[in-house]
Structures are given as structure tokens and as C-alpha cells.
Amino acid sequence: MANARELALQTLTDILIEGAYSNHALSEQIEKNELTVQDKNFMTELVYGTLQHEQLLNFYVTPFFKGKVKAWIRILIQMTLYQILFLDSVPEHAAISEAVTIAKKRGGQFNGKLVNAILREIMRTPLPSFETIKDQEERLAIETSHPLWLIKLWSKQYGYEKAVQMAKANNERVHVTIRVNGVKGTREELKQKLESEGITCTYGSLSEDALVVLKGNVIQTKAFEQGWFYVQDESSMLVGRALKPKHHSKVLDTCSAPGGKTTHLAEIMRQTGTVYAHDVYDHKIKLIEANVNRLGLTNVVATLQDAMTLNERYEAESFDAILVDAPCSGLGILRRHPEVKLTKKPSDLDEITSIQKQILNTVAPLLKPGGTLVYSTCTVNRKENDKMIEQFLGQHSDYELDSTLVKRLPDALSDQTQHGMVQLFPGDYQTDGFFIACLKRQG
Ligand SMILES: C[S@@+](CC[C@H](N)C(=O)[O-])C[C@H]1O[C@@H](n2cnc3c(N)ncnc32)[C@H](O)[C@@H]1O
Incomplete structure (x- = not known):
């Protein structure tokens, strides 16, 4: 049986040194190794907890490093301190002795002694006050x-x-949320199905389509295999409702992988019309197709295409509805991807706004007069959100904000939804930070 702490250290080094994504790196180690459910949970806790508090742990440990210390040793010490400070279930002596064993195994006696000495000195010294x-x-x-x-x-x-x-x-733990596939049945039916498979879940607090999973691994259920649901944050579930395409519509989804919102739109249209789904990466088109197939949907066509060239593929005024779920800085999803706090730079924000602007400008002529365009991001940054839309409207006098958006969103958001736009903040409703703007093309 593999050692959860050792694997957590390997996962953290993959993320912090090699630049891997937390969810990918973690699932890779979990799939490769034999672990009990308890160990999988512990390892997940260690990886996300250490990443979430990385800068704080760094603040605590840095004064104790004399000279240059190997990156994996720094991470091991941070991970150990995380256990001591944040996890009631781990006694201090156990955390330290496990760390020393890992250090010896990975780097020999010298590194074992070094880790022991640093950790014991940290524990002897009072933590600095904020x-x-x-x-x-x-x-x-x-x-x-x-x-x-x-x-x-x-x-x-x-x-x-x-x-x-x-x-x-952003430092709180998140529950998995799932969106019922309305083509298969209702949210109530799904809840019963999952409960019969040993999953504990409850209704979401915002979206009419959402269930919050409190206990159990939903991905390993028959209901998942049979396409009864899609794993998605509640904020993202609001997008399909915001666009609300009519049955038999022709819909363009410009940036669609892995297909969360594409499949929701296709479900809302109840297998009528067509959602034309695009993404700029070939391997991601396969992800869209896999999700469409698992959910049993027949009204999606997924094709590789850069959204900035969609005007070369489609005639002007071809679509009843357009979704631009734009690539963004992702500052709304730090709960799930804490490593973004460490990797994102302010200059990345300017780069991404330029791409968002180009995508919006390219697809604006493709909407039929009277049609609806929804622009959304999973970020909390005005330049990518409301300011982006203001700028777009300044250059496209045939577009206006659709103030009826509020009627298609949950009542809880009616105060926050202003003039066809809504910004969700982390901590408002246990969702990601998310932005939705709904625009109409004058007809
Ligand atoms: C926010 S994600 C989309 C999530 C997706 N709508 C969903 O709900 O599952 C943004 C997507 O835009 C894609 N992307 C980035 N640049 C693009 C471009 N120039 N054209 C089309 N897609 C692009 C990325 O590959 C990524 O899959």
C-alpha cells in the first residue's frame, strides 16, 4: 500500500515545481497507486490544504532556512506544518516523524536530520503575529x-x-455539485437514484438544476455512467438558464470545452435544434464529444476552431443565440485551483482581456437581430467582466444589455443582477466567483 504523505509530497512537487494542475496531478497519483478511501481523502486534504495556505506557511518557515534548501524539502516542511497547524487529527510528533522518514527515504540520512532539526526549531519558536x-x-x-x-x-x-x-x-473546503441532465429526468429522481447508490446529497441553494454532494464518490455511480448528471459549479449552471435558447434554435458556443455549458444548452433545448460547439484545442474537442455521448445528447456538433476566426466559418446573422464563455484569468475558482494564486501574474490579465475582446468582436455579427448573446467568465476582475461589456457596447451600437436576465436567474440574485449583468463573489453563495452578462441584438 502506498504512503499518502509521500504521494502528497510528490503531487505538490509536480504542481509547485513542474507546473502541473492540482486536479490533474492529484488524480494521476490516485489512479497510479493503491490507496484506501481514507488515504485518498487524507492525501487530497494535504495537497489542497498546503496549496491553499502556501504563502502563509512560507511566511512561517522561511526564517528557519539557513542558506539554500532543496525545493522538495521546503515543500515537505510546509506540508508538515500544515498538518500541525490545521489538522486536529494529526499529532505533532506523528507529523514530524513521518516527515523525517520521508526525507531519509528520498534524500538520505543528512536530509532526514535536516528536516528533523528545522521542524523541531519551528515548533520551539512562537509563531510570528500578524x-x-x-x-x-x-x-x-x-x-x-x-x-x-x-x-x-x-x-x-x-x-x-x-x-x-x-x-x-477561497480557503474553505468545497462540496462537489452536479447538474441534473433534464433529458433523463428530474433533480428529485436523480437524488433518489444517487441515494439508492449510497450517495448523500441535498438540493443546491441557487440553481434549480443543482444537487450538492455531501458524501460519496458520484463519479463511480451507475447514474454517472448512464449520463444522469454533469459535475459543475452552481454558478456555471446559471449560464444555460441566462441564455435560455428556445427549442429548435441554432446556437453557437464559441469556447466550449469540456462541454459543461454546451451540454446544458443542448439539454434545455430537449434534443431539438443544434448547438455548434467550438474550442481551439483538438484534444479538448474529444472531451466535449465524450461528455455529449455520456449524457446521451444528439443535438451537439463539436468542431475545432479558433473563436477569433468563427466569422470565416459562419455567415453573418446565422445564430439565434451565442454563448461566449470566455477564457479568463480564473480568479473566481481559487477554491478549487489554489495553485492559480501562485502562478498567475498581473500581466496575464492584460493578455487575456485582449483575447476576450477579439472573440466578442468576431462573433458579434454572427447573431441574428433579436437574438441573445451571453458573455460569461469564472473570474472576479472588472476589466474582464462589466468593463469588457461596457467597452463592447461602446463599439457595437446594435447591441444592448438585456434587463430581463434577472427573471431567468434565481430570486436570491435579484439585487445583484443589475441591467443584464451579475457578478457572483466567492463567499456569497458557496459558488465560484462568476460573471454573466446578457445582451440582445436589436432587431
Ligand atoms: C472557461 S473555459 C470553457 C468552459 C466551457 N464553456 C464549459 O462550460 O465546460 C474556456 C475555453 O476556451 C478555450 N479557448 C481559449 N482560447 C480560445 C480561442 N481562441 N478560441 C476558442 N476557444 C478558446 C479554452 O481551451 C477553454 O476550453
């Missing part, structure tokens, strides 16, 4: 393990209190 950090944004950044530039950006754009809310929410 009160010594006078600037409130700097303090929040360290305390909640977010890059300072991001805390400053959120404070400036949404206010300091909102930045605090988001930073804290």
Missing part, C-alpha cells in the same frame, strides 16, 4: 495566502471588505 504587519492589505495577503497584487486589485475594484470575504472564502 499584528506586526501594519498594512491591512499586506496582512490579509499573508493571513489568507493570496498574492498582494490580487488583494490590492480586489480592494480597489470592489472594496476592502469584499476582498476579505473573497480571500477567506
Whole structure:
């Protein structure tokens, strides 16, 4: 049987040194190794917990490193400190002794002794107080393990209190949420089916399509195999409802892999009409097709195409509805992808806004007059969200915001939905941070 801590360390080095995505790196190790359910859960906790608090752990451990220390040793010490500070179930002596064993196995006696000495010195010394950090944004950044530039950006754009809310929410554990495939049956029927397979779930708090999984692995159920649901955050489920294509519509989904919203649109159209789904990466088209097939949908055509050239493929005014679920900075999904806090740079934000602008400009003429275009992102950054739409409207006088959006969203969001746009913040409703704008082309 493999050792959960050792595998967690390997996963963390893959993510932090090799730049792997947390979800991919973790599932790869879990699939490759024989582990009990308990060990899988522990390993997942260690990987996500250490990533979520990486900057805080770094703040604590850095004073104890004298000279250059190997990257894996730093990560091992951070991971061990995470267990001691955040996990009640792990006694300090057990965490340290396991770390020393791993260090010896991986790097010999010398490294075992080094890890032992550093960890024992850390534990002998009182933790530094945050009160010594006078600037409130700097303090929040360290305390909640977010890059300072991001805390400053959120404070400036949404206010300091909102930045605090988001930073804290990003460190909370998330439940898996799933969207019922309306073509197969109702949410109530799905809940019963899953319960009969030993899964505990409850209704989502926002989306009429959502179930929140409280216990059990839904991916290993028959209901999953039979295409009864799609794993998706509740915020993303609002997009299909926002666009609400009529039956028999011709819909364009410009950036669709792995197909979460494509399949929802196809379900809402109840197997009528066609969703033309595109993405710029070939391997991702296969992911869309796999999801469409598993869900048993027959009204999706998935093809490789750069959204910035869709005007070469389709005539003007060809579509009843268009979805631009744009590539974005992903600052709304840090709960699920904490490594993004470590890898994203402010310059990435400018690059992505330029792509979003080009995609919107390219597809704007493809919508029929009277048709609806929804633009969405999983980020919390005004330049990619409301400011992007303002700019688009400034250049496209044939488009206007659709204020009826509020009627297609849950009542809970009626105050937040202003003039056809809504921004969800992490911590509002236990969803990702997400933005939706709904536009109409004048007819
Ligand atoms: C936010 S994700 C889409 C998620 C998808 N709509 C869903 O609900 O499952 C953005 C997607 O845009 C794709 N993408 C990035 N640049 C693109 C481009 N120039 N043209 C088309 N797709 C692009 C990415 O490969 C990625 O799959």
C-alpha cells in the first residue's frame, strides 16, 4: 500500500515545481497507486490544504532556512506544518516523524536530520503575529495566502471588505455539485437514484438544476455512467438558464470545452435544434464529444476552431443565440485551483482581456437581430467582466444589455443582477466567483 504523505509530497512537487494542475496531478497519483478511501481523502486534504495556505506557511518557515534548501524539502516542511497547524487529527510528533522518514527515504540520512532539526526549531519558536504587519492589505495577503497584487486589485475594484470575504472564502473546503441532465429526468429522481447508490446529497441553494454532494464518490455511480448528471459549479449552471435558447434554435458556443455549458444548452433545448460547439484545442474537442455521448445528447456538433476566426466559418446573422464563455484569468475558482494564486501574474490579465475582446468582436455579427448573446467568465476582475461589456457596447451600437436576465436567474440574485449583468463573489453563495452578462441584438 502506498504512503499518502509521500504521494502528497510528490503531487505538490509536480504542481509547485513542474507546473502541473492540482486536479490533474492529484488524480494521476490516485489512479497510479493503491490507496484506501481514507488515504485518498487524507492525501487530497494535504495537497489542497498546503496549496491553499502556501504563502502563509512560507511566511512561517522561511526564517528557519539557513542558506539554500532543496525545493522538495521546503515543500515537505510546509506540508508538515500544515498538518500541525490545521489538522486536529494529526499529532505533532506523528507529523514530524513521518516527515523525517520521508526525507531519509528520498534524500538520505543528512536530509532526514535536516528536516528533523528545522521542524523541531519551528515548533520551539512562537509563531510570528500578524499584528506586526501594519498594512491591512499586506496582512490579509499573508493571513489568507493570496498574492498582494490580487488583494490590492480586489480592494480597489470592489472594496476592502469584499476582498476579505473573497480571500477567506477561497480557503474553505468545497462540496462537489452536479447538474441534473433534464433529458433523463428530474433533480428529485436523480437524488433518489444517487441515494439508492449510497450517495448523500441535498438540493443546491441557487440553481434549480443543482444537487450538492455531501458524501460519496458520484463519479463511480451507475447514474454517472448512464449520463444522469454533469459535475459543475452552481454558478456555471446559471449560464444555460441566462441564455435560455428556445427549442429548435441554432446556437453557437464559441469556447466550449469540456462541454459543461454546451451540454446544458443542448439539454434545455430537449434534443431539438443544434448547438455548434467550438474550442481551439483538438484534444479538448474529444472531451466535449465524450461528455455529449455520456449524457446521451444528439443535438451537439463539436468542431475545432479558433473563436477569433468563427466569422470565416459562419455567415453573418446565422445564430439565434451565442454563448461566449470566455477564457479568463480564473480568479473566481481559487477554491478549487489554489495553485492559480501562485502562478498567475498581473500581466496575464492584460493578455487575456485582449483575447476576450477579439472573440466578442468576431462573433458579434454572427447573431441574428433579436437574438441573445451571453458573455460569461469564472473570474472576479472588472476589466474582464462589466468593463469588457461596457467597452463592447461602446463599439457595437446594435447591441444592448438585456434587463430581463434577472427573471431567468434565481430570486436570491435579484439585487445583484443589475441591467443584464451579475457578478457572483466567492463567499456569497458557496459558488465560484462568476460573471454573466446578457445582451440582445436589436432587431
Ligand atoms: C472557461 S473555459 C470553457 C468552459 C466551457 N464553456 C464549459 O462550460 O465546460 C474556456 C475555453 O476556451 C478555450 N479557448 C481559449 N482560447 C480560445 C480561442 N481562441 N478560441 C476558442 N476557444 C478558446 C479554452 O481551451 C477553454 O476550453
